[in-house]
Amino acid sequence: MTSPVRVRIAPSPSGHLHVGTARAALYNWLFARHHKGTFVLRIEDTDKTRSEEQYVDSIQASLTWLGLNWDEGPVFQSQRGDVYDRYVEKLRHSDSVYPCYCTPDELAAKREQQLADKAPVRYDGHCRDLTPEQRTSYEEEGRPAALRIRIPEGETSYQDLVYGEMKRPNDELDDFICVRADGTPTYNFACVIDDHDMGMSHVIRGNDHQVNTFKQIQIYRALDLEPPRFAHLPLILGPDGSKISKRHGATSVTEFESMGYLPHTMVNFLALLGWSPGDDREVMTRDEIIESFSLERVNPSNPVFDQQKLQWLNGEHIRRMNPNDLINALRPHLVDAGLTTPLEIETRWAWMLEVVTAMQERLHLLTDMVTQGAYFFTDDFRYDEKGVKKQFRREGAIDALKGLAQAFGNIPDSEFTKERTETALRELAESTGEKPARYIHPLRLALTGMTGGPGIFDVVTILGRARCLDRIQQAIHFIENLPPVEAESGS
């Protein structure tokens, strides 16, 4: 690559950042970073009816969250009217365009007719070769004119960096509208203007733009400009094999954020969705991905978005995290769930480290800390039903807990360590001739409400003496008040 790499992502603010757009952004970003180029953010907000301010913010927030920092922008198309005017003027004087007086209604009617006739849907060329008299006549009728490009004979081709040689006969391209009757450029024209004006070297975008690329190349030609290099990305599919959309579940980056995914998981996963480094590496750091990234290795077939693999990958990255960073990542989720406050986290950092270390290898989602570790933060939890049946209803459960209460109670608070509590429990078991498990399982249920979790003595020491004794008493009380098991009844 001789000229400096300049690429962009150009979302339109009609919704939150979609995973498909996020991936396009990522591949542009990776390409830019790999080649030490420039990544630009451009907001395509010319459709006022669909664009919303909140989404402009949301999209930027999501890109930032993902760590896809842009070097220039955001550039708003809505603020570039004068730039477009200049190019519209330039195009107007080109003989590659002609005024079209057909009204949108007339065109829509023709389109429907063609569809009904099962004919190719094309512009019929009604205004392509109007005589000066006809034009004057339309003008006098007061019909506003849009500007159509006159596609010449021949074929249009380009070298796609992912798909290779692409070409199609020009008669399959339409004389499409470049400038609306109100003088504003349509998407394809605005896109060309911006990409050229902003000095884009490569345009990397979704496969759904392949036809636009041919059209845009014709605009570059009409304007006598050098087109950039193009690369198209396969489209992400949902589990049912159709283009991923809301009905497949989560599709926007913010949703994944609130579900408890790490930004780097999304980056890593999206990078692997359609691209591979060529070896067996899957769990990769950002730098490794940048280092190995190339468009040549993008797989041209459409991948299916697999949430299970995403979740696995999230677990991998959580396990690889520094516990301090993990606390920070966990914070919003814990706070949102009302389990703690930022201040509390700050002031009990050492204790948080213990909690996080105990839970780290068990988390797949950050929100798992809320669903599986709430008991570290609150006494307000229920006992697992199956656990109650198996542990609390068992003969001798109360005695076991009473024994533990006494054994733990005998340990001074200052000596309430993992070693001491474990020894105490094992000695208790030995003295009664029971297996340690007879004590461990009811204890876990009493302390956490759950049947699984970190090593029990980790839990015991993290909770501390007072809370342990308290919860053991609670459990004893609970068991004593358990209703008798009812015979199976149909009521």
Added chain:
RNA sequence: GUCCCUGUCGUCUAGCCCGGUCUAGGACACCGCCCUUUCACGGCGGCAACACGGGUUCGAAUCCCGUCAGGGACGCCA
């Protein structure tokens, strides 16, 4: 309907350009076993694919053609 793209385990993929090293490799998921106070992690093992049909060739997942299937695009939206 027209045009375009794609087609390796259920899913993500390596291999394909430069045919033999592929009895097709890895990962997720799933199923066993091991580790273990539980859950998870980890380890070991298993299941499972070159869409189909023709060519070309001594030899094809790899090259060519066709069929089929999936996806996308057909706006004075972006």
